[in-house]
Amino acid sequence: MLFVLVLSAICLASQGHVCPCESQDLCHQIREERDFEVFVFDVGGKTWKSYNWSMVTTVATFGKYDAELMCYAHSKGARVVLKGDVPLSYIVDQDNRTAWITEKVNLAKSQFMDGINIDVEQAVEEGSPQYHALTALVKETTEVFHREIPGSQVSFDVAWSPKCIDKRCYNYVAIAESCDLLFVMSYDEQSQIMGDCIAMANAPVPQTLNAYSQYLDLKVDPRKLVMGVPWYGYDYPCLNLSGEGVCSIAKVPFRGAPCSDAAGKQKPYNWIMKQVNGSMSGRLWDTQQQAPYFNYKDQKGHIHQVWYDDPDSICAKAGLVKSKGLRGIGMWNGNILDYSDEPVAQQQTAMMWNALLGC
Known part of the structure; x- marks a missing residue:
């Protein structure tokens, strides 16, 4: 065993890469495939x-490289993958x-x-040079990573629906066939509001689940799909709050839509949990969107409406992951729960993690 470790260390050093982990084994890439992904x-x-x-x-690392995280994740048998982002105009050139x-x-x-998680959220016209370049990028990246790092994982982030959301008109079928998995960003679903400019759920359950039918109707392999859920919500300042509780919001256009969730501010789950109990309404539940929300007054007396996801709304989505045989589930992002030692926070955090596996 000692000889193997020494040989491994020599091999790594000869490549100019010094393993930062306590054990050289922890610098070996993870190759084992799990039946169920938690991304x-x-x-x-x-x-x-x-x-x-x-x-x-x-774990997809969107912050600074953390060798300690890599070593620890490997000790738990979990992959750590890079973030991949690039202007599409740049990679039109081969x-x-x-x-x-x-x-x-x-x-x-x-x-x-x-491996690598390719996160390109730029607007693309179907059939354009950028459209073809993006499709080629995913295919070529997957081929090179699989060849150079055997067992590596290449994932690609897609909008909550394949229907040209945010003008992201990608070749979803070809991209899905090329890479190992698609991370479906089932959040920010109000980025384009075509109807009334009102506050709504970040990821309404019926709309979210219907979008997976759209992917499956394209014959995308369900084992390529990972459902992304939000561990955050949106805080909307209300221009007016009707007697029925409808919050009118400012018109902030986005990629062709007259209104968008940019009228609000993203708030992490830990902030939401501290705010909801002291709010003017307490936790409310919208039966149509199957999502929680609440109203509160800020220090200036202005009314806000906050929409978010909690274990109840996430469980409803996680049920589809299993019933449709999807590859797994994940979240944006893992950092924004309350990981303090406070008992209530510990319970809330445990419930959010457990909700990923359904109820």
């Missing part, structure tokens, strides 16, 4: 130490595309990472 986006800091590691299978892929795979090797 976590991490944006930095050390709250990852409090994650439910009995569940986590993949040489630029190849250079970008080479840079990313070399970075993954040097940091002992297990």
